[in-house]
Amino acid sequence: MIRKDAELILTDKIRLEAMKNLSSLLTDYMMDIGMFRTCLNCAYWNEKNETCQYYKQKPPAKVIVCGCETHTDIPF
Ligand code: SF4
Numbered sequence: 593m594i595r596k597d598a599e600l601i602l603t604d605k606i607r608l609e610a611m612k613n614l615s616s617l618l619t620d621y622m623m624d625i626g627m628f629r630t631c632l633n634c635a636y637w638n639e640k641n642e643t644c645q646y647y648k649q650k651p652p653a654k655v656i657v658c659g660c661e662t663h664t665d666i667p668f
Pocket residue numbers: 630631634635636637643644645646647651655656659660661662663664
């Protein structure tokens with residue numbers, strides 16, 4: 593019985609870890625192909641100082657995550 597419980601816990605942990613990793617990979621992929629329009633994939637985003645070059649300031653968290661109407665796709 594103890595061994596069976598240990599197997600279930602281990603299996604569950606591996607499954608949860610795998611789901612977390614897959615979710616992260618899927619999110620990165622969707623962002624790379626432009627399905628998400630965030631500051632992070634906008635041509636105006638300055639990664640070095642994490643600011644918007646268009647508005648000359650650091651956008652609020654909601655805008656960083658969701659982008660804004662000025663979002664411009666990176667041309668490459
Ligand atoms: S605030 Fe708008 S224009 Fe500036 S980096 Fe974010 S999405 Fe691009």
